Amino acid sequence: MIQILRFIFIGFLAAILGTTIWAGSVVALWDTPREVATHPWFIATLVDTYLAFFTFWLWVAYKETGWISRLAWLVAILFLGNIAMAIYVLIKLFRLPADAPLEKLLLRQS
Numbered sequence: 121m122i123q124i125l126r127f128i129f130i131g132f133l134a135a136i137l138g139t140t141i142w143a144g145s146v147v148a149l150w151d152t153p154r155e156v157a158t159h160p161w162f163i164a165t166l167v168d169t170y171l172a173f174f175t176f177w178l179w180v181a182y183k184e185t186g187w188i189s190r191l192a193w194l195v196a197i198l199f200l201g202n203i204a205m206a207i208y209v210l211i212k213l214f215r216l217p218a219d220a221p222l223e224k225l226l227l228r229q230s
């Protein structure tokens with residue numbers, strides 16, 4: 121299962137990076153039209169996204185034992201979003217043996 125998750129999250133990271141690079145090459149983030157940035161669904165999507173980021177970070181805060189690491193990952197997730205989240209999971213996955221049970225990924229190791 122760990123090996124499969126490694127491939128899945130590498131694919132996620134590649135897709136996110138590819139899409140972000142493509143979008144950035146077409147239009148700068150700060151050039152988002154006012155009609156888009158003030159649209160209710162855009163705002164709802166941002167609220168949903170940042171609440172999901174915080175939810176994921178709660179798991180990171182559970183996994184990490186030091187406050188510096190917890191805060192660094194919070195900043196990374198808030199600024200990089202799913203890029204940081206995929207990197208975090210990949211770091212954890214590559215620190216595990218391929219035959220490790222899923223609990224080793226999900227639960228805090230003492």
